[in-house]
Amino acid sequence: MLEKKEHLYEKAVLVGVITQLQDEEKLHEYMDELEFLAYTAGATVEKRFTQKLTMPDSKTFVGKGKAEEIKNFVKENEIGTVIFDDELSPSQLKNLERDMEVKILDRTNLILDIFAQRAQTSYARTQVELAQYQYLLPRLTRMWTHLERQKGGIGMRGPGETEIETDRRIIRDRITLLKEKLKTIDKQMATQRNNRGKVVRAALVGYTNVGKSTLMNTLSKSDVFAENKLFATLDTTVRKVVIGNLPFLLTDTVGFIRKLPTQLVESFKSTLDEVREADLLIHVVDISHESFEDHIDSVNQILMEIEAHQKPMIMVFNKIDAFAYEKKDEDDLTPATRKNISLDEWKKTWMGKSKYPTVFISAITKENFAEMKKMIYDEVHKIHISRFPYNDFLFEYFDDEDDR
Template sequence: MIELEKKKERAYIVSCFKKGNRRDIEFENMNEMAFLAETAGAEIIDKIYQEVEKKSISTLIGKGKIEEIKQLASIDKIDLIVFDNELTPVQMKNLEKGLDIRVLDRSGVILDIFASRAKTKQAKTQVELAQLQYLLPRLTRMWTHLSKQFGGIGTKGPGETQIETDRRLLRNRIDHLKVVLAQISKQNEQKRKGQSKLPRFGLVGYTNAGKSTLMKLLTKENVYIENKLFATLDTTTRKFELPLGQEALLSDTVGFIKKLPAHLVASFESTLAEAKESDFLLHVVDVSHQYFRDHIATVNETLERLDIKHENNIIVFNKIDAIEDNDEFSMIKEEYPNSIFISAVKEININQLLNLLQNKYNELSKDYDILIPYTSTKLLNSLYELSEVIMRNDNDEGYRIKVRVPNAKIGKFNSIFKDLLI
């Protein structure tokens, strides 16, 4: 019911913010909301905002504004009003009643886009879970809708008992989906454990920053790229080659956005597990975007919410081909001296990026536990050659050793010690 139709719906974007807030930022948020709504299939006819001292608990915007929007909307033949605010179930219900038009909020639109993009079982389950959690407190409103739609005698809407029953059904479904997701993430974890011990680089960043474009360029794999928000939902991991010839893994992940619904973040946690387990994260930023600094902050906040460390990330500023102002560009370079500036589309500075990855690769190392039987003592020499011994414990079976192997030596290390790992 919160899905948009296939045909383009004519929509207004409405935003309500406190007097004294920075208007340019609020307008940018509205632009982003419009881009989201367009991605979901709407045609944006106008953007309307109201600055208030205090947002109304029951209707968000004032009564007069509701009346004004209602009149404009009837002239413009508007099908849908999208609020760039998080609406409470009560506000949504009252706004729909007052405006007499369907109302969606930011979360509703994002969920809708995710629902239409989800392809794998994991993504579909994650989206359904987030949708149901969003729907649960709004159930009464949905029922009011239905009874209106099929209006007439005997369809005055279900009584409280019916709604309670439906709530219970929804809760059951939610519990079931959680179990399914836990199973999938366990399977994935198993799969990753069995995967190669190659070092893994993860791409994270704001939606539309160019993560998948970079992924495609480095791995030569065909990945989905689009100038729309949330082109990528599932994490994909592919091999790529470093300048000195070693192989490493690169993971492309779902992009982030401001005010991402909490349920969605929570349910995508397992998709992002791969990013979490990366040895090194590249934070891709669209530097040609006027508000890229806000994007960086949002991505870092989201990573924190997901308990993913970001202090050591390298920022990769992408789309330098699209920067028009050279002075501005010089300033940004000074502001972020440890970053790298590339264009994934025009293939500028890609070697520089690869060299950086090579250096990181050389720095990276992994810990292993190994048991060398006393009959194979001669292996100790190679072990010391290839790794750093962190702990050694001699017991009945042999030498139990914890070692740190630099990734550059993992290949050789594995070829000798693979069968002795514990």
């Protein structure tokens, strides 16, 4: 009987800097996220290196002494990959790889690599390939110089492995071809959106890994891929949902993230068009995450960039089953205990007083699902009767017994 082979994770270290624009607390949050990104890509983090700088070093990002410290640790512990939290310039990448003699990745390259793993359809693969080529073009010298000893692994999937495309002109031609291919697909998708008629369209938006796909599965009774890793969903999924007897279309979109590479924003334009053309946005938030407020700001910033921030919106604070805060009595000798917050307490918080309709739920346990569905129904109904004021009598809300 064959033994089951365990997935081998690459050993990596993380590097970040504290600057005037990024204090220690913020860096800690970013490094936590970077470690999750590394895990999603297939790496285990052995150590984090941080340094306080006025601004990153133009040659090696970190100072000479810190670079030497990282080099020694990497060599002594047989680390194969060093991942930097910010995007590195072509010269920084080249210098760091020459000095440390290991694979150097930055946050952008890491995210692109995860997208390359996750892309399932031809359309998603085309989007990712375009983003990768746009990232690689100014870094051709660095990528191909070290290719012989860097075959495979994180950051080396996709076009970076094709030695025949070392010529810049060929890469530019490939980028042009991919853009034309995406234009054709974008037109087809725009036609599909127009063919959906006047049915109200709602789009799930939110930070990556907040539970959008799980919520999509529950509302539409479908089977969209969902996993506790970043960017589990790349391809846009549209499902018909009926609440009460009111039908509408629900779209699950790619999750947003802080420091989202500009190459991805451009190549995933059509995916973002689904958000831009939606009638209603359902902003899902993982309230159990310690940085959920920052996540809300990041999503709102991207919505503003794509001019979708003025659309009707519902705020859905998910994962209340996973949220708990430490309660400690005035007596320091009393051990801290974990206490969950009730729905009434949630509604009294600043989140419950949002300018948007707001609901607190658990997509896993379906807690408070009835209130959320009624809220979605009410918002979809408003949009529907504004279009078809004469057939309002056809629809009425009733509670779904499955969610009681």
